[in-house]
Amino acid sequence: MSDLLLKVEDLEVHFRSSSSIVKAVNGVSFTLNKKETLGIVGESGSGKSVTATALLRLIPNPPGNITGGMMLFEGTDLLSLSDKDMRSVRGNEISMIFQDPMTSLNPVFKVGDQIMESIRAHRKVSKKEAKAAAVDMLKLVGIPEAEKRINMYPHEFSGGMRQRVMVAIALACKPKLLIADEPTTALDVTVQAQILDLMRHLQDTIDTSIIMITHDLGVVWEICDKVIVMYAGNTVESGSVKTIYENPLHPYTWGLLDSQITSEISNEEGLSAIPGSPPDLREEMPGCHFADRCPYAQEICFSAKPEMVEVEEGHSVSCHFQTKNTRLQRKERVYHG
């Protein structure tokens, strides 16, 4: 038995509107081993959430559709499962937590019921056993007075506490994969660190793999083993965190790194130092998706699409000028003009 848990290949997700097709995810590939943490980074709109949602096959249809690719989870293509089999994967083998804990819990049901529901959807247990398990989960995620808290409603919890509840719901059935879609973005900095600590700690406790979606490279350096960088529905760079930390190669990744430094200096979240905005995903683009904003772009970038190339072991980049034999010279703080 190999250590491979998930292998995604050429995933494509398109959204159809009356007049156009938005190619939100356009050939994303990655692999994830057991107990590993994969980071997906990219600016907002780059297709991270859509990729995550596609993994659970929860893309709203219409207008969305998974139009191509494979998602092999423990060797089975999730796309080949019946709806019923897919439901038994959701929340059981693969769970997800979302960005905004203020809106991701149902306001009209007690917190305990929302955890128990997750357990009872997948395990044949009595109400009493489910309740005991829910209390245990709340304790596990560090909520004090769990026995009492279980009967409270979400609005009686702070944002950080609600995200802990979401973690409890997601991990209640001890899934093999936890997808966290910007789980700390909506939280205060101190609370962010607590939630990340909690996730790291629980990953060891229940041996789960994590896909951590974030626009914050700091989070990636801190908790991920591997990372893929997404731009406009494409993977532009992927590799181990160590490689990419030490030797980032794609101009877009450089831009993200620069913008991270800027946001640390100015203490402003999400401030992008890359001028311009992502391309319109409805339009057919013959060249590199990043060409319009890339300080290194040459003529070929607008006419030919660069392929993902493994430029060193375990490190792939899609840029015409970053190959096995050639390197671009990274210019100092080029995004600031």
Added chain:
Amino acid sequence: MGTYIIRRTFDLLPTIFVVAVIVFIITRLIPGDPAAVMLGPQASVEDIEALRENLGLNDPLYIQFLQYMGNLATGDFGTSLTYNQPIVNLIMDRFPNTLILAVSALIIAFMVGVPAGIISASKQNSLLDYSVMLVSLIGVSMPIFWLGVMLVLYFSVNLGWFPATGMGTLDDGLIPFIKHLILPSITLATIPMATFARITRSSMLEVISQDYIKTARSKGLNEFWVICKHAFKNALTPLLTVLGMQISMMLGGAVLTETIFSWPGMGRLIVDAIDKRDFVVVQGTVLFIAVIFVVVNLLVDIMYKVVNPRVNYTTSKGGTK
């Protein structure tokens, strides 16, 4: 919760008092001498004077008011001259009939309208959705009088399935009772049914796009459960508001429906009383209906709390955030 209900019930008393005052003032503001109006143009001056004395219209206004309030406090709504009966008896006679009609109409409206709205929302922009919306658009704009007459013409006159008018009693057996009830109920149910469908659809659509619905799906729950439990309970609040309004309106008597089908309910009582210029009856029934509005409102407020834990205990209607 218990103390909340008790406190809100006590809150009703001032409201009802104000309503009583308003009803009193309005009936006094109606131009003309009520006694003269009641007796008609042929009445002699002596007769009118006698009636004025009888009705207490010759007393100073504040005496009349105190008298009226005092009577109300003891549960005396006055006595109708045209019916020669205490108003309370008239109302107790008619109100159960209105209640029967209203309850069966509401059941029909709810059982059809709400599921239609739910299905419509969960299949947004499908042919089914468009059909439901078209039918409900026709429903809300349906002229009730015309609909009632058409139903009678087709199902009573042509097919002879149901009686055209009147109300059966349970003494005649359950089947005739229900047969009498069907056409008026459907007539009365049409507008609320369409309204429920539309409100349910729009508030379900709003809820279905919320993050917690995605959470529910990501837990592996089946779609039926997601829609009927997680989404519907959140969509209930606007529905309750409309439900409360419809109940109040129906319990006040369905004037049109009761007239078409000769249904002996509150609506007919009021129309007849206005016809006969029996202002004591008008005053009493209007007050009674106002009390019903207020009570139904309270019940709706309590229901808000039941379905929505975020409603604050200290104010009547809390915010959602």
